[in-house]
Each structure stands twice: as structure tokens, then as C-alpha cells.
Amino acid sequence: MSLSPQDNAALSLRRQAEEGAALPALLIAAEHLAATVQMGGHGRRRAGPGEEFWQYRPAHSGDAARFVDWRRSARSDAQFVRDREWQLAQSLHLWVDDAASMRFSGAPSGRHARPTKAGRAQVLALALAVLAIRAGERVGLTGPLAPPRPGRAQLVTLASVLASDAGATDYGAPEVTGIAAQARAVFLSDFFGDLGAIERALGALADRGVSGVMVQVLDPAEEDFPFDGRTIFESMAGGLRHETREAGDLRARYVARLAERRARLADLALKAGWQFSTHHTGAPAQAALLWLHGALERGAR
Structure with a gap:
């Protein structure tokens, strides 16, 4: 039986993990972050068939x-x-937006550098995967590249796929293929894309009994709008461009529009039975992981 290129790649990654090969830098960072969170079982501690x-x-x-x-x-x-203890393995599906907008950082270099939104979202997703796999769950990415599997070798696969993702479009839309009924999902994105696509994705998943969490990852500059005078705004993929001589005059309207979008996202999450939060890349990643971990625990009860 011949294997597809994807199967061969996954097999190679697992072999590397089993042989103790050097772990991807992203996985090392995620494991360090996961170590700051006390292990929990995402609500799995209940009576049922199991060994423990x-x-x-x-x-x-x-x-x-x-x-x-x-x-x-x-x-x-x-x-x-x-x-x-109930030991029925659960499936956790992760969608990490790989659109160009996620590659933004308002402080890209120097002593006060911040991670890109994509970098922070990737390490949060992988740290959550570390915790879930340690708890006996199956974890994967939405879409076909890394379906949910248990075991440490899966972490290497997830890290490699996440680190290689680089979308060409300005803004992303949730990928929901492959998410099983009654599973759980986590979406990490700036959610600057089409709200209609997000609403359709959440509606389809709610119909299948999928519970989940949405985390909006933003750079502090996108929250504070610290621009003034002549400014050229250009999207990361170059699809949008706007020049103004008085950027400060746009601040109030921008802040209002951002607040309106956030309220809409929170409402969509609420209607789907999901939880929603915003995280800034200038804040410690531990706080976001703790919230994510707790949100999944609350959702599993």
C-alpha cells in the first residue's frame, strides 16, 4: 500500500520524535508555557469506565x-x-488563523519587541495541545493536515504544521472541516475577516454539538491606535491601502468600530454556546493560557 505525501511527512515527524530528534523551537516554547499552568483534566474527572x-x-x-x-x-x-475516572478520550480541534494580518507586530524589533499575533496564537495553541495530550486527549488542527491523535509525537506534527503555515490572503476565515460531532474546538485569530464566515462556521458547529472557545489575538497598537499626522495604512498582504494626513482624526471612529466588532464576536460566541475573550500580545501569554484552560474545563462540565 502506498502512502500519500502527507502520510509520509507525518510518519517522518513521528520517527524523529521517537528517536529523540531536536524539537522545533515552537514546541519548546509551548512546553515551557504549558509548565506554568497546573495540569487539569478539562472536566474529565468523573466516574466512568477507566483504569485509574x-x-x-x-x-x-x-x-x-x-x-x-x-x-x-x-x-x-x-x-x-x-x-x-472516566477515560473516554476527547477530541480537541485547533484553528490558528494563518492569514497575513496575523503576521503584524506593532513593535517588530529592538528592546521592546513583541511577538507577531501569529507567533503568540501558535504558541498558545500548542501549549494547550501539550496540556490536553498529557490529560489523555486527542488533539489536532482543523482541516486535513493534522487530524486529532494522542501522544507526544502528535505535538511534533502540530508544531511543524503551525510553524510552516503562512497564508497569502489578508484576513482568514475559520476552517471547520474534520471537526467531529460533540468535539471541542479552539479558534485563535484577530477575527478581522468577514463576520458572516465566522457566523456560518459557528452555526454549523453548534448544530453538530461542538463546544468551543474563541480568542481574539490583537497587538496593542491595534487596540490603542497610536497614530497621528500623515500616515499610510497598508494591509499585510498589500490588498488594502489608505493614506491620511490626519491619522489622529480617525482614532475615535476606529476605536468605536473595533468595540462594535468585539461585541458582535462575543454575541456570536454566546449564541453558539461558546466562550470569547481578547488577548493582547503585549500581555503575558500565561494569562491567556490559564483562561483558555479554564474555559475548556468549564465547557466540559
């Missing part, structure tokens, strides 16, 4: 005798059952 002991509980009518722990029960007048 969780807790004792009093036996109820209908409990099979094979589940009774007779040694524990002998120490009291009641019978006790050993609950085991």
Missing part, C-alpha cells in the same frame, strides 16, 4: 457485586465501590 482509581463511594442499589471493594467495606458497616 478516583474515589470510594457508598454502594447503591443496582451496583454489581464485582465493583464492591470488599477490603475497604470490611473496615465499616457499609459497602463501598471503587469509582474509576
Whole structure:
């Protein structure tokens, strides 16, 4: 049986991971970031079929005798059952916007350099994948390149695909193919693209019972609009260009439009049963990862 180029690439990446090859820099950064977050199970700590002991509980009518722990029960007048932790693997799908707009940084060099929006989104997504895979979940990217799989080798695959992504269009739209019903998804983007595409994606996923989280990643310059005087604004892919002699006069309208878009995104997320937040690349990545981790935990209950 012949393998496709994608299968061959994935096989090669897994082989490198198993042989202890040098990890991609993105994965190293993500693992350092993940280490700052206390491990959790995204709501997986509940009774069910599994191997790991969780807790004792009093036996109820209908409990099979094979589940009774007779040694524990002998120490009291009641019978006790050993609950085991639910270990049904969940699937987590990540969409990290690779559009040109995500390559923006308002402080691209020097002592006060900030990461690009894409760089921050990629490390957040991969750090979340590290935590999820450690918790026994399957993690993948939306689309065909890296479907959800368990295990550390999958992290190398995810890091390689994320690091190589570079879209040519100015603004991205969510990729929802391959997301299974009842799965969970995380979208990381500046969400500067067509709101209609975002609304359609969330509606389709909500119909399939997919729960999720949206994080809008912005550079502080996009929030504060620190421009004045003669300024030329050009999109990262060069598709849009606007020149003005009085950029300061645009600030109030820009801030209002950004607030309007953010409110619309929050409303779309709410209607789909998702959670929404904004993160700035000038803020610590740990805060965003903690929020993401907690949001997925809350959504899994």
C-alpha cells in the first residue's frame, strides 16, 4: 500500500520524535508555557469506565457485586465501590488563523519587541495541545493536515504544521472541516475577516454539538491606535491601502468600530454556546493560557 505525501511527512515527524530528534523551537516554547499552568483534566474527572482509581463511594442499589471493594467495606458497616475516572478520550480541534494580518507586530524589533499575533496564537495553541495530550486527549488542527491523535509525537506534527503555515490572503476565515460531532474546538485569530464566515462556521458547529472557545489575538497598537499626522495604512498582504494626513482624526471612529466588532464576536460566541475573550500580545501569554484552560474545563462540565 502506498502512502500519500502527507502520510509520509507525518510518519517522518513521528520517527524523529521517537528517536529523540531536536524539537522545533515552537514546541519548546509551548512546553515551557504549558509548565506554568497546573495540569487539569478539562472536566474529565468523573466516574466512568477507566483504569485509574478516583474515589470510594457508598454502594447503591443496582451496583454489581464485582465493583464492591470488599477490603475497604470490611473496615465499616457499609459497602463501598471503587469509582474509576472516566477515560473516554476527547477530541480537541485547533484553528490558528494563518492569514497575513496575523503576521503584524506593532513593535517588530529592538528592546521592546513583541511577538507577531501569529507567533503568540501558535504558541498558545500548542501549549494547550501539550496540556490536553498529557490529560489523555486527542488533539489536532482543523482541516486535513493534522487530524486529532494522542501522544507526544502528535505535538511534533502540530508544531511543524503551525510553524510552516503562512497564508497569502489578508484576513482568514475559520476552517471547520474534520471537526467531529460533540468535539471541542479552539479558534485563535484577530477575527478581522468577514463576520458572516465566522457566523456560518459557528452555526454549523453548534448544530453538530461542538463546544468551543474563541480568542481574539490583537497587538496593542491595534487596540490603542497610536497614530497621528500623515500616515499610510497598508494591509499585510498589500490588498488594502489608505493614506491620511490626519491619522489622529480617525482614532475615535476606529476605536468605536473595533468595540462594535468585539461585541458582535462575543454575541456570536454566546449564541453558539461558546466562550470569547481578547488577548493582547503585549500581555503575558500565561494569562491567556490559564483562561483558555479554564474555559475548556468549564465547557466540559
